[in-house]
Amino acid sequence: MAKPKLDAVAMAQAQSMREQQEVQQAFQKGVTALRDFIAPSSIEFNPSHFQLGTRLARTYYIYGFPRQVFTGWLSPMVNMDEVIDLSMFIYPVESQVVLENLRKKVSQLEAGLQIDAEKGRVRDPGKQAAISDAEEMRDKLQVGEERFFRLGLYFTIYASSMDELEFVSHKVESVLGQQLVYSKPATSQQEQGLNSTVPQFSDQLQIRRNFSTGALSTSFPFTSADLTQDNGILYGINMHNSGLVIFDRFSLENGNSVVFAKSGAGKSFTVKLEALRSMMYGTEIFIIDPENEYQRMAEAVGGAYVRLSLSSATRINPFELPKVVDTEEADNALRSNLITLHGLLRLMMGGAQTQMQGGNSVTTPALAPSEEADLDAALIETYAKAGITNDPLTHNSQPPTISDLYDTLLHMGGTGPQLAQRLRKYTTGTFAGIFSQQSNIDINNPMVVFNIRDLEDELRPVAMYIVLNFIWNKTKSDQKRRMLIVDEAWQLMKYEDSASFMFSLAKRARKYNLGITTITQDVEDFMGSRMGRAIVANASMQILLKQSSSAVDVLSDTFKLTSEEKKRLSQFPVGQGLFFAGQNHVHIQITASPTEAGLITTNPEQIQQGEFNQPQGTIDLQNRLTPGL
Numbered sequence: 001m002a003k004p005k006l007d008a009v010a011m012a013q014a015q016s017m018r019e020q021q022e023v024q025q026a027f028q029k030g031v032t033a034l035r036d037f038i039a040p041s042s043i044e045f046n047p048s049h050f051q052l053g054t055r056l057a058r059t060y061y062i063y064g065f066p067r068q069v070f071t072g073w074l075s076p077m078v079n080m081d082e083v084i085d086l087s088m089f090i091y092p093v094e095s096q097v098v099l100e101n102l103r104k105k106v107s108q109l110e111a112g113l114q115i116d117a118e119k120g121r122v123r124d125p126g127k128q129a130a131i132s133d134a135e136e137m138r139d140k141l142q143v144g145e146e147r148f149f150r151l152g153l154y155f156t157i158y159a160s161s162m163d164e165l166e167f168v169s170h171k172v173e174s175v176l177g178q179q180l181v182y183s184k185p186a187t188s189q190q191e192q193g194l195n196s197t198v199p200q201f202s203d204q205l206q207i208r209r210n211f212s213t214g215a216l217s218t219s220f221p222f223t224s225a226d227l228t229q230d231n232g233i234l235y236g237i238n239m240h241n242s243g244l245v246i247f248d249r250f251s252l253e254n255g256n257s258v259v260f261a262k263s264g265a266g267k268s269f270t271v272k273l274e275a276l277r278s279m280m281y282g283t284e285i286f287i288i289d290p291e292n293e294y295q296r297m298a299e300a301v302g303g304a305y306v307r308l309s310l311s312s313a314t315r316i317n318p319f320e321l322p323k324v325v326d327t328e329e330a331d332n333a334l335r336s337n338l339i340t341l342h343g344l345l346r347l348m349m350g351g352a353q354t355q356m357q358g359g360n361s362v363t364t365p366a367l368a369p370s371e372e373a374d375l376d377a378a379l380i381e382t383y384a385k386a387g388i389t390n391d392p393l394t395h396n397s398q399p400p401t402i403s404d405l406y407d408t409l410l411h412m413g414g415t416g417p418q419l420a421q422r423l424r425k426y427t428t429g430t431f432a433g434i435f436s437q438q439s440n441i442d443i444n445n446p447m448v449v450f451n452i453r454d455l456e457d458e459l460r461p462v463a464m465y466i467v468l469n470f471i472w473n474k475t476k477s478d479q480k481r482r483m484l485i486v487d488e489a490w491q492l493m494k495y496e497d498s499a500s501f502m503f504s505l506a507k508r509a510r511k512y513n514l515g516i517t518t519i520t521q522d523v524e525d526f527m528g529s530r531m532g533r534a535i536v537a538n539a540s541m542q543i544l545l546k547q548s549s550s551a552v553d554v555l556s557d558t559f560k561l562t563s564e565e566k567k568r569l570s571q572f573p574v575g576q577g578l579f580f581a582g583q584n585h586v587h588i589q590i591t592a593s594p595t596e597a598g599l600i601t602t603n604p605e606q607i608q609q610g611e612f613n614q615p616q617g618t619i620d621l622q623n624r625l626t627p628g629l
Contacts, residue, residue, distance in 0.1 A: 049165060050190045055158050056165045059193025060172070061207045062153040064182030067129070071218045076175045081560045082157060082168050087197040089152035090216065091208065095141050098148040102141075106134050137212060149216050150208040154186070156197040233277040235270075235579060239587040245579060250481065252540035252582050255515025256506055260555060261545035263521050266575045268293050270543060270590050271485055271517055272600035275447070276301070278483055285447040286471045287485040288464055292453045297599045303447030308463055309454035310434055317439045318344055318466045319399040321388070322473035334390055338379055340469050343497040345375060347462055349422045367419075374414045382408045402436040403427045431459055435466055443474070461491055465498045472505060475512045483515045490522040490532075499531035506538045523551035527558060543588075544569060545577035 040053040049058040077084065109131045116124060140146035157172060159165035169185075176183055186193035192204035211219070232248030249255050261267035272294065275285045279301065287294050298305045306314055318341060321333050346367055367375065383389070385408070386400040406427045409420035427436050450467045452460055464486070471484055484505075492498040502518075509516050518535055526532040536542070536558065544555060547569050556566040565578060568587075579588040592600065 045191045047188045047190070048185055050194060052158075055160065056162060057156050057158045057194070058165060058169060059154060059156045059186045059190055059197055059205075060169075060183045061186055061193070061205055062155075062176070062181060062183045063207060063209070064180075065209060065215075066180035067133075069179075069181075069215055069218045073179050073181065073218055074220075077155075077172060080172070080175065082171070084158075084172070085156040085197045087152075087154045088219070089196075089203040089208070091150040091152075093148040093150060093210075095148060099138060099141055102134050102138050106131055106138070109134070140212070146212045146214065149211045149213070151211045151216060151219065152196075152203050152205065152208045153219070154193060154196050154205055154207075155183075156194065233274065233281065235274065236575075236588045236590040239576070239589055245586060245588050247541075247581055249515055249541050249581075250513075254510040254538065254540050255483070255513075256509060256535075256539040257515065257517050257541035257543065258536050258539045259517065259519045259543045259545070260523050260526075260547065260551070261521060261543075261577070262548045262551070264574065265546035265572070265577075266590060267519055267521070267543075267545055268487065268602055269575070269592070269600055270545070271487075271519055272297055273590065273592050273596060274517075275483065275485065276596055276600065279446055282481065283446075284480055284482040285485065286482065287447070287449045288467055288487060289449050289451045290453060290460065290464075290488045290491070292451055293487070293602050294449045295451065298447055298449045300599050301447055302445075303449060304443050304445040305449050305451065306441060306443070307451045307454065308434065308467070310431065310456075310459075311454075312434075313440070315433070315437045315440045316435060316466055316470055317399060317401055317437065318435060318469060319383075319401055319405075320439055320470075320473065321395045321399060323395075323477045333392065333395060334383065334388065337473075338376070338383075340501065341379055342372070342375065343501050344462070344465050344469070345423070346497045347465055347495055348426060349419070368415075371415045371419060374409075374412070374416050375419060378405060378408045378412060378416060378419070381412075398438070401438065431456075434459075435462070439470075461495055461498050464492055465501060468501065468505060475509075475514050479512050481513050481515075483517060484509075485517045485519065487519045488521075489518045489535075490520045490526050493520075493526050493529040493532045496531075499529055503531045503534050503538075506535050523547065523554055527554050533558070540582055542580040543577055544580070546570065546572040546574065 040055075042051075042053060044051045049056055051057070074086075078086070109127050113124070113127055113131075116122075116127075137146065141148065155172075157165070157168045159168050173183055186205055189205060195202050195204045228244060228246045229248055229251065232246045232251070235245040235247060237243070238245050249257060259267045259271055275287070276297065279285060285303075287298075289295075295305055297303075308314055308316075319337070321337055349367065382400045382405045385404065387397040388394045388399065402423065406420050406423050409416040409423070425431050452463045452467070455463050468484075468486070475482060475484075486492070486502070489502070492502050505514075506516055506518075516539075518539070520526045527536070542559065544559070547555060549570050552566055552570050555561065555569065559578075559580065561569065561578075569578070575590045577588060577590075579586050
């Protein structure tokens with residue numbers, strides 16, 4: 001008699017649970033979930049593309065492959081500077097099923113060849129190649145050397161406009177087509193294509209090709225983040241995988257590099273570490289030091305330290321000719337030096353001035369055309385008075401000096417006397433002595449540092465120009481593997497002539513086994529110069545350490561950084577940055593051993609507190625200085 005009461009209670013409980021579930025479901029509908037944040041505002045599908053919010057997109061599938069594919073064939077697309085979602089679906093197939101299918105296929109192909117032979121048809125090389133490939137695959141499958149898979153490969157490209165979408169589509173199709181890999185847009189299946197390329201593991205296109213293990217391995221879509229070579233020096237730790245970045249900069253198209261960083265981010269530390277480790281492999285180092293940061297390192301390794309100032313006894317004569325061995329270079333030595341002297345003298349006389357007029361930049365040359373012509377005649381006459389002509393046999397004579405050029409200009413007609421007056425401060429005036437006498441340095445040392453800290457600001461660009469030419473002449477006369485480090489290079493970029501000379505060195509350095517390292521903290525000024533941008537373009541290696549917020553946008557546009565790299569560039573801790581080598585780049589941590597850090601640190605507190613044990617005397621690089629961690 002109590003059974004109906006129990007049924008009524010159970011029904012009431014079930015009704016209560018249903019009501020609670022409905023309330024819960026209604027509540028969940030009103031709760032903001034993750035999908036609400038990541039979902040686009042709208043989505044519209046068309047036969048050939050679809051629109052996500054304000055962005056246009058198109059999904060492709062790959063349907064055709066060549067007979068042979070090579071490792072890394074997807075790398076050009078993965079490294080392409082475009083937004084691409086790539087999806088791969090790999091389905092293993094039972095070997096026994098594949099063996100049976102291959103057996104039937106081989107039988108069909110052989111029967112076809114036999115029929116062709118009986119009918120007297122021309123031999124079909126395509127069928128014979130297919131039989132050979134099938135038999136080879138059967139052998140490898142039978143012994144377990146290979147397995148068989150089916151691969152579905154889809155990708156979605158994005159753009160802001162229809163024109164951009166067509167441009168990116170053509171770009172991607174061309175990159176793949178160069179390797180005989182063919183793709184098609186998923187016409188009338190763009191929704192399925194989107195679902196197949198978003199990270200939800202749903203292959204709704206189901207367009208697949210047969211692949212063996214070896215062929216499939218070449219399709220691995222991720223390029224290696226390693227920058228490790230058998231030869232080279234240790235630059236630091238790869239923050240992507242905790243590996244070592246070991247690299248030889250001279251293995252690239254050229255040995256030039258640029259280092260950009262704000263003050264205190266570790267750019268000098270990085271360059272000095274590279275210089276020390278390069279010396280262990282026999283590379284000679286030249287350094288232009290504007291702030292006396294390299295003295296301790298140079299003295300520790302037994303290097304030559306040349307201090308340039310108006311009060312020092314060091315003299316460099318810019319009229320000195322290189323002692324070259326190459327016949328062609330010897331014939332052009334005088335003419336080449338005359339061209340260099342023209343740029344130097346223009347710099348001494350004020351340099352080209354750039355001003356804004358009517359919204360346009362107008363460059364006023366330092367010398368008028370008539371003054372250029374008179375200066376050229378005076379230079380040739382000055383060398384002739386010293387017994388030096390285009391004949392290489394006369395190049396061993398003692399070269400003239402700026403004082404000799406001053407006398408020649410003073411006693412010639414035209415604009416000569418006026419030019420002489422503009423040079424007077426370098427001969428008998430305030431700046432006399434340092435560059436107006438015969439050279440008294442003959443450097444033969446694996447590391448040479450030219451210190452220009454004590455020079456007046458007006459004289460610094462002139463000194464850097466002359467030192468660069470002095471190093472360049474030594475490089476041409478004795479071709480060894482060398483590195484030239486130009487710190488605070490923005491000072492040269494301020495003047496058209498010195499910037500042009502620096503660019504000329506960067507272009508020609510490779511021919512003489514010279515690698516030029518350009519360092520600057522004023523990124524905007526450097527990249528704002530036409531020659532500065534050209535120097536960056538001619539550097540195969542770049543190191544970008546922590547930047548000021550104003551410089552991030554400039555570097556991002558120049559180096560095509562991703563949004564994540566751009567964000568990190570202003571947030572890197574000291575000693576971390578982006579290391580570019582050719583087409584590859586990694587996030588790097590510059591790391592030095594305690595011995596190295598003691599030599600190259602410029603932190604005043606660390607130096608005063610003796611945080612690093614600096615070894616006394618000269619270091620034997622081969623035995624003591626180890627680029628370890």
